[in-house]
Every structure is written in structure tokens, then in C-alpha cells.
Amino acid sequence: MTSKYKEKIGAIIIYLTLLVVALFCLVPFFFLLISSLRPGVEMIQNGISFQIDFSALNLKNYWLLVEGKDGIYPLWYINSVIITVAHTVFSLLFTSMVGYGLAIYNFKGKNLIFTIVLVVMMIPVEILILPLYKLAISIDLIDSYMGVILPFVVTPTCIFFFRQYAMSLPRELLDAGRIDGCGEFKIFFQIMMPLMLPAFGAMGILQAMSSWNSFVWPLIVLRSTDMLTLPIGLQSLITPYGNNYDLLFPGAVMSVIPIMILFIINQKAFISGLTVGGVKG
Amino acid sequence: MACLELKNIYKRYPGNVTAVDNLNLDIPDREFVVLVGPSGCGKSTTLRMIAGLEEISEGELYIDGKMVNNIAPKDRDIAMVFQNYALYPHMTVYENMVFGLKIRKMPKDEMKKRVMEAAKILDIEHLLDRKPKALSGGQRQRVALGRCIVRDPKVFLMDEPLSNLDAKLRDQMRTEISKLHQRLQTTFVYVTHDQREAMTMGTCIVVMKDGLVQQVDSPQVLYGSPCNLFVASFIGSPQMNFVKAVVVKKEEGAYLTFGDTNIQLPAFKAKNPALENFFDKEVIMGIRPEDLYDNEECFKEFSASIVNASIEVTELMGAETYLFMKVEGSNFVARVNPKSTAKAGDTVKIAIDTNKIHIFDKDTEKIILN
Numbered sequence: 001m002t003s004k005y006k007e008k009i010g011a012i013i014i015y016l017t018l019l020v021v022a023l024f025c026l027v028p029f030f031f032l033l034i035s036s037l038r039p040g041v042e043m044i045q046n047g048i049s050f051q052i053d054f055s056a057l058n059l060k061n062y063w064l065l066v067e068g069k070d071g072i073y074p075l076w077y078i079n080s081v082i083i084t085v086a087h088t089v090f091s092l093l094f095t096s097m098v099g100y101g102l103a104i105y106n107f108k109g110k111n112l113i114f115t116i117v118l119v120v121m122m123i124p125v126e127i128l129i130l131p132l133y134k135l136a137i138s139i140d141l142i143d144s145y146m147g148v149i150l151p152f153v154v155t156p157t158c159i160f161f162f163r164q165y166a167m168s169l170p171r172e173l174l175d176a177g178r179i180d181g182c183g184e185f186k187i188f189f190q191i192m193m194p195l196m197l198p199a200f201g202a203m204g205i206l207q208a209m210s211s212w213n214s215f216v217w218p219l220i221v222l223r224s225t226d227m228l229t230l231p232i233g234l235q236s237l238i239t240p241y242g243n244n245y246d247l248l249f250p251g252a253v254m255s256v257i258p259i260m261i262l263f264i265i266n267q268k269a270f271i272s273g274l275t276v277g278g279v280k281g
Numbered sequence: 282m283a284c285l286e287l288k289n290i291y292k293r294y295p296g297n298v299t300a301v302d303n304l305n306l307d308i309p310d311r312e313f314v315v316l317v318g319p320s321g322c323g324k325s326t327t328l329r330m331i332a333g334l335e336e337i338s339e340g341e342l343y344i345d346g347k348m349v350n351n352i353a354p355k356d357r358d359i360a361m362v363f364q365n366y367a368l369y370p371h372m373t374v375y376e377n378m379v380f381g382l383k384i385r386k387m388p389k390d391e392m393k394k395r396v397m398e399a400a401k402i403l404d405i406e407h408l409l410d411r412k413p414k415a416l417s418g419g420q421r422q423r424v425a426l427g428r429c430i431v432r433d434p435k436v437f438l439m440d441e442p443l444s445n446l447d448a449k450l451r452d453q454m455r456t457e458i459s460k461l462h463q464r465l466q467t468t469f470v471y472v473t474h475d476q477r478e479a480m481t482m483g484t485c486i487v488v489m490k491d492g493l494v495q496q497v498d499s500p501q502v503l504y505g506s507p508c509n510l511f512v513a514s515f516i517g518s519p520q521m522n523f524v525k526a527v528v529v530k531k532e533e534g535a536y537l538t539f540g541d542t543n544i545q546l547p548a549f550k551a552k553n554p555a556l557e558n559f560f561d562k563e564v565i566m567g568i569r570p571e572d573l574y575d576n577e578e579c580f581k582e583f584s585a586s587i588v589n590a591s592i593e594v595t596e597l598m599g600a601e602t603y604l605f606m607k608v609e610g611s612n613f614v615a616r617v618n619p620k621s622t623a624k625a626g627d628t629v630k631i632a633i634d635t636n637k638i639h640i641f642d643k644d645t646e647k648i649i650l651n
Contacts, residue, residue, distance in 0.1 A: 170365060170367065172363045172364070172365050172367035173367050173369065175329075175332075175334050175354075175361070175363065175367065176361070176363060176367035176368075176369070178333075178334065178353075178354045178355065179332060179334075179354045179355065179359065179360065179361050179381075180355070180380055180381035180384055180428075181355035181381055181384035181385055182355070182384055186384070191369055194371040195370060195371060
């Protein structure tokens with residue numbers, strides 16, 4: 001057997017294995033999609049059935065999602081979008097600035113601040129919930145967008161990531177910017193930020209995903225039904241007296257779509273952002 | 282156009298490290314000054330202090346008579362070319378060139394006019410829409426120069442701008458920068474560790490070592506009359522040959538003796554009062570490779586200064602040949618005619634042009650006589 005032939009067979013085996021793994025990952029999504037197009041009663045009667053009557057599939061549940069329960073689902077959707085966008089934008093802005101500052105500038109206490117960032121990274125979120133809740137009450141943030149966004153807007157993981165990325169930026173650009181007449185903010189926004197786009201892509205997806213899927217903290221802070229976010233709203237459809245599958249499945253499908261779009265758009269930046277430390281050193 | 286004045290400049294870093302030690306320098310208007318020295322001698326630090334990118338620990342810096350110690354780089358009216366070009370990768374060549382002008386809120390028409398003029402000078406008009414990653418090293422360097430030209434600054438600062446280019450391109454860009462200086466008639470301060478660049482480009486060269494200025498002079502003076510052993514060895518390639526010798530005074534004149542060799546110094550050197558304190562003492566004799574000869578005519582001319590040399594390696598450079606050899610146990614290099622028949626393993630006679638001998642104090646390493 002020639003080495004070229006061997007390589008080809010090796011590639012086929014690799015691709016087949018990847019295909020099986022990909023199919024395995026897609027099965028739950030497939031059933032979620034199919035179930036969202038079937039009446040919820042079928043789910044209660046048959047459970048997850050492999051016998052699919054494609055002619056019986058329809059978009060009735062999706063219509064119900066918009067119309068049913070006084071149109072509360074679209075409201076949850078809007079809440080989730082507002083919170084996710086605001087959280088992601090502010091988080092990227094602030095953490096990139098902190099990370100950049102820690103990487104580029106030399107100042108007293110820089111190492112101490114970075115050590116604190118590393119230490120905070122190791123503290124589980126659950127430990128912070130109670131003090132954060134008390135703080136949220138004291139500054140009147142309960143049942144508000146700000147209450148959900150503010151406590152986790154500056155995350156140590158993001159700071160760490162941006163710092164590592166900014167360490168690889170050429171310092172001469174900083175000097176060139178200063179000579180060209182830029183102040184420090186202009187250097188950051190007009191010169192360095194565009195160079196940090198892969199990092200923004202990667203952190204953008206991670207932050208948006210964590211914010212979109214965030215459950216525990218919004219559950220604690222948000223109280224009124226019309227302020228709920230998608231995960232909490234959907235969870236409220238699961239009750240001890242029966243689960244509203246007619247809304248639950250299409251709701252879950254719709255909630256996956258924004259993250260998928262975000263990932264598809266940002267895929268390239270996401271991957272180059274995550275591999276940067278390893279490849280460039 | 283501006284003159285620069287550096288008065289008692291010091292740069293100290295934490296840990297009591299002095300990078301620049303009491304630097305005094307007057308750079309007249311339109312001069313092409315080259316700061317040259319080995320790595321870590323403080324030349325780049327000096328340039329960065331002039332640019333305002335490094336704080337001056339002590340001393341005063343004047344640009345056109347105005348003290349600028351506490352003035353931000355953007356307000357010093359300087360432009361700088363960096364070793365790695367420092368072009369903004371996300372901007373096109375045009376955007377790179379106008380960036381500094383945009384920050385200064387210059388009218389669009391004027392910006393365009395300046396960019397087109399600079400692009401024409403540097404022959405990069407066809408590259409204006411490209412991003413830096415689509416340019417070769419030489420093109421990037423031209424864009425970096427263009428970015429400075431459009432600013433029309435008082436002083437051009439260049440920090441080893443050719444060190445990332447290959448040898449051929451470096452030679453070409455060297456000429457272009459010299460031409461640019463003649464054309465723009467502006468003050469240039471250029472940093473390099475390459476003495477060849479310094480010699481070919483500078484109208485004035487500042488040789489630095491360990492943060493101290495060793496000598497400030499024109500290339501000709503530096504080469505012909507170095508002030509100490511360091512300058513003599515740093516300037517010139519191949520470097521000057523050195524050998525420890527004793528100055529011996531005899532009735533017929535003064536001799537330099539090393540090993541079994543005696544070289545008679547010419548009368549004007551032997552009678553130089555500076556030599557009087559060194560009779561019967563050990564000194565360091567220096568002679569440039571081109572002042573050593575291996576042809577018959579020179580043997581007659583310098584009959585009192587012929588030494589035996591064993592050739593170790595010969596290097597034919599095209600227009601000349603380098604002979605690497607041992608003379609009385611010391612390594613010597615001679616730059617001779619390419620027609621020379623000497624080859625490795627030969628023992629040949631070498632004539633020394635005694636008029637060109639340099640003598641250095643062995644202890645202080647300062648020049649005794651050139």
C-alpha cells in the first residue's frame with residue numbers, strides 16, 4: 001500500500017468518526033425540533049418516540065408561543081436579548097480595558113491586582129450569591145435589568161483572557177500612536193482594539209452564551225413574570241401539575257437560535273481567539 | 282527643521298541601572314546624526330528620550346531652543362520610524378499615512394495632497410490601498426518613512442529602521458534615506474548598531490558605549506583619528522588590528538617592539554610629545570587592515586616595518602581579498618589586492634604603513650597618537 005493510499009484511508013476513518021460524533025451530538029436537537037412541531041399531548045402519551053409521522057408536523061406550537069399566555073414569551077425573549085446584549089457589550093468593554101491595562105502599563109500594585117483577578121477566578125459563583133443578593137437589595141436592584149447585569153459584568157476570566165491576548169500586541173504600535181498624537185484612550189480604541197478583535201470574538205460568544213443561558217442569578221433577582229428571562233420563563237412552564245410541552249419545546253428551539261447565529265457569524269474570530277495563546281506563544 | 286540640544290542627560294532605571302550617563306550633544310539644524318554602538322549602549326534610550334517616549338531622569342532637552350522635557354511626544358513636532366515599522370495592521374497604507382494628520386484635524390484636501398506627495402517621493406503610489414500584510418519588508422519601510430514625511434516634522438527619528446531588511450534591500454534603503462535627507466533638508470537622528478550604516482549615512486556620528494558618549498565626529502575623523510580603543514575597534518570592518526608593543530627609544534628614532542619584531546616609527550610620530558611618557562612602556566598598537574601590504578613596491582617603501590605573517594584563511598571579496606593571519610602570535614587581518622597569491626598555510630612578508638599606526642594607552646585605552 002502506498003503512503004498516499006494509507007493517508008486517504010486514515011482521513012476517511014477520521015471523517016467517519018467525526019460524522020458519528022456529530023450525529024450523536026445532533027440527536028437531542030433533532031428530537032427537540034421534531035417535538036416542537038408535534039402536539040405536546042403526544043409527548044405525554046408516547047414519550048420521545050422514534051416513529052415520526054412527518055405529515056403530522058406543523059407550526060401550530062410556534063404560533064401558540066407568540067399568541068398564548070398573553071404573549072408573555074416574546075416579552076421574555078426581549079428581556080433575554082436586552083440583558084444579553086447589554087451584559088456582553090459592557091463586559092467586553094470593561095474587561096478588555098482592564099486586561100489591556102494590566103498587560104501594557106507598568107504601575108504600582110499591578111501584580112497585586114492581577115493576583116486578585118486570579119484568586120477571584122477560583123471562587124465559585126455560588127459562594128458570592130448571598131452577599132450579592134444582600135447588596136442588590138441594599139442598592140435597590142431587585143427585579144431590574146441592572147440587577148441581573150451589574151454583578152457579573154466584570155468577570156475575572158475575561159480580564160485574564162484579554163490580558164493574555166494584549167501581552168502579544170506589539171508595543172511599538174503604542175509608541176507610534178503616541179507620536180502620531182493619540183491619547184491613551186484613542187490608542188486603545190483606534191489602534192489596539194481592532195487588533196484584539198479575535199479576543200473580542202471569542203469572549204463575545206462566551207459572555208453572550210453565559211448571559212443568555214444564565215439561570216441561578218436571574219432566578220434570584222427577577223420576580224415579576226414580565227421581567228423574566230427565557231431560561232427562567234421556560235422553567236416556569238414545568239410544574240408539578242404537568243409540563244406545558246406545547247410551549248416548552250418551541251420555546252427551547254427559539255432560545256437556541258440566537259446563540260447559533262452568533263456562533264456562525266463569529267466562528268472564525270472565536271477559534272482564532274481561543275488558539276492565539278497556544279499558536280503565537 | 283530644528284536644532285537639538287541635550288544637556289547633561291541621564292536615564293536611570295530602578296535598581297540603580299544607568300542607561301544614559303551625562304549625555305551632552307548639540308545637533309545643528311539639517312544634520313544627519315547617527316547614534317551608534319553595541320546593544321545596550323543607550324542609543325535607543327537616547328532616541329526615545331528625544332521622542333518623549335522615555336522620561337528623562339536628569340538633564341535638559343531642547344528642540345529649537347525650547348525645553349521639551351515635560352512635553353508630550355505629540356507636541357514635540359517629531360516623527361519616528363521604528364525597527365519593526367509599527368504600521369497599523371488594520372489600516373491601509375493611505376490610512377496609516379493620514380492617521381497622524383487626522384488626529385491633528387487637518388483638512389481632507391491637504392491630507393490627501395501630502396500623502397500623494399510623499400507617496401510619489403517614495404514610489405509607493407500603487408500601494409496606497411493595500412494593507413501592511415500585503416507589502417514586502419522594503420515597501421513597509423517606505424510606508425513607515427512616508428508616515429513621517431507627511432507630518433513634515435522638525436526632527437526625524439529613526440530607530441534601527443533597516444535591521445529587519447535583507448542585505449541587498451538594506452543597501453538600497455540606506456541610499457534612499459540619505460537621498461531623502463538631502464531632499465527634505467531636515468534634522469535626522471538615526472540609531473543603529475551597524476557601523477557601516479553609520480559611516481555611510483551620517484554627517485555626524487555619536488559613538489556610545491555603556492551609556493557614555495565615546496566620540497562625536499564626522500565619519501572621516503572617527504575612522505582616521507579614533508579617540509580610544511573602543512571607537513577604533515568599533516568603527517571599520519574588518520576591524521583595526523591590535524597588538525601589544527613596547528615603545529623603545531633609540532638614537533635613530535622610536536620603535537615599537539613586539540615579539541622579535543621592531544617597527545620604526547616615522548619621525549613625525551616619534552617626535553610627538555605625547556609619546557614621551559610611554560618610552561619603555563607597553564602600549565597597544567593599532568593598524569587598519571588596508572594599511573597592511575603584501576606587494577613588492579610597498580616592501581621597498583616600508584622597508585623598516587616588514588613583519589612575517591602566517592596566513593590562516595583567505596577570503597576573496599571580489600574587489601579585495603582579506604588575509605587572516607598570525608603576526609607574532611596575534612591575529613591580524615589585511616585587506617589586499619584580489620590579485621594577491623597568498624594562500625592558507627603560507628608564510629608571507631607584510632609591510633606596515635607606519636604613517637597610519639595608532640598608539641593607545643594600555644591602561645586607559647585612550648589614544649596616545651594617531
